[in-house]
Amino acid sequence: MGAQLRKEIGIMKMVHHEHLVAVQDVFATQKKIFIVLELVEGGELFDKIASEGRLSEGVARFYFKQLVEGLCYCHSLGICHRDLNPENLLLDAKGNLKISDFGVSTLSVGDADAEGEGRAEVRQYIYIIIILLIYNYIVTIIVYMFHIVIAYYLWYTKLCGTRSNCK
Numbered sequence: 001m002g003a004q005l006r007k008e009i010g011i012m013k014m015v016h017h018e019h020l021v022a023v024q025d026v027f028a029t030q031k032k033i034f035i036v037l038e039l040v041e042g043g044e045l046f047d048k049i050a051s052e053g054r055l056s057e058g059v060a061r062f063y064f065k066q067l068v069e070g071l072c073y074c075h076s077l078g079i080c081h082r083d084l085n086p087e088n089l090l091l092d093a094k095g096n097l098k099i100s101d102f103g104v105s106t107l108s109v110g111d112a113d114a115e116g117e118g119r120a121e122v123r124q125y126i127y128i129i130i131i132l133l134i135y136n137y138i139v140t141i142i143v144y145m146f147h148i149v150i151a152y153y154l155w156y157t158k159l160c161g162t163r164s165n166c167k
Contacts, residue, residue, distance in 0.1 A: 004103070009035065011079055011102045019070030021090065021100040040098050042091030049086060063089070064146075066097035071150060074099075078108035084147050 012023045012035075022038040042048075045063065049055060055063070067089065074081060081088075081102065088101040 017073040019066045021098045040090040041093040045089040046086035070099045080106045
């Protein structure tokens, strides 16, 4: 099993939150690894936006609040998702948001951010935003911008020695 896959499975086993897709089980044969995830029947947020068009302000606020709650929980554990987009935001049968795909996520250990690594990752997000601007993916840009603001805020408060309470 590759290091990246081990890290993804480890991170997914760490998180237990109503707005994150849960790992039910992991098992392997000699040639394959199987990750059994929670059943999320509502499809992708991307498909909902594509079929219904622009979301109303109330619906967008509803999903944004759930996204904030899920990300706040991840960041409180030192996890940075790094791949937020409407394809990785799923909807359950009741229409609630579930964050999925922790394949490129990172786990902050110790004071790595104090040495500038967090700022380098923010720079990578800026490049992604420029590319997305070219293709007019406004919804995705808003999600990425939110992620950058929260990540920078958490890095800054960690550097200053204070912690915000994300409840």
